[in-house]
Amino acid sequence: MKLMTSKYSEPSISIALLLLRVIAGSSMLMNHGLKKIMNFNAMLSKGFADPFHIGTKASLSLTIFAEFFCAGLIVIGLLTRLASIPLIIAMVVALFFAHGGELFGEGEAAGLF
Template identity: 35%
Template sequence: MKILATAAPAPPIDLGLLFLRLAGCFMLLYVHGIPKVLHFNEQLAHIEDPFGLGPYMNLLPAIFAEVVCPIFIILGVAARLACLPIIAVLLVAMLAVHPEWTVEQGQFGWLLLIIFITLALCGPGRWRIRPGYREEIHDRRPG
């Protein structure tokens, strides 16, 4: 008797995961990532420093998490791993930088956290770029 299905996810699930990847990453890039890169010097002057590491050590990991990681997630390459820095930055922002915020004030951050934790748990789905996929197809051909 099978309790858990071992078949691949159904296409609607893969479409939902693709939608989560694209929506979450484009929102993160548009609202946080790209402005940090475009206004780097201004961001250095204003970035919060909850752990006393200095502005560079706060801004550079944030840019990595908010610009580089979303690109990997959009492509579906190492998506689960790429979610981890985003989750870490969001947790620091919500719990250490803005602990006084109500749920209403921090709803965007909490929703992004929900999206990226879901992607970290579920993975990118079937619709992604898979390195080595051509070799898999080539190896299956007879002869």
């Protein structure tokens, strides 16, 4: 039975990695980055988290850079390893600072990303 075999082919691994990269990157880009770009002034006036004490505008700008531009680079497959570093930092900060480390509560999306 070919379905129960543990052998794999290189094209199937490549397609699976492509789908994972495109789905995760576009999900981050559309659900998080685009919302922050569209509501930039509203988020600043409401008060955005400033964990590194560089100012709320700079923190929001760096978060937008990570969630929109770096996610876009991951979707198109350009500098994926380098572009994933700001995303990892942004999601760790979101999980532990903004959501209080609740992995199975409010911070579930940050933990999954």
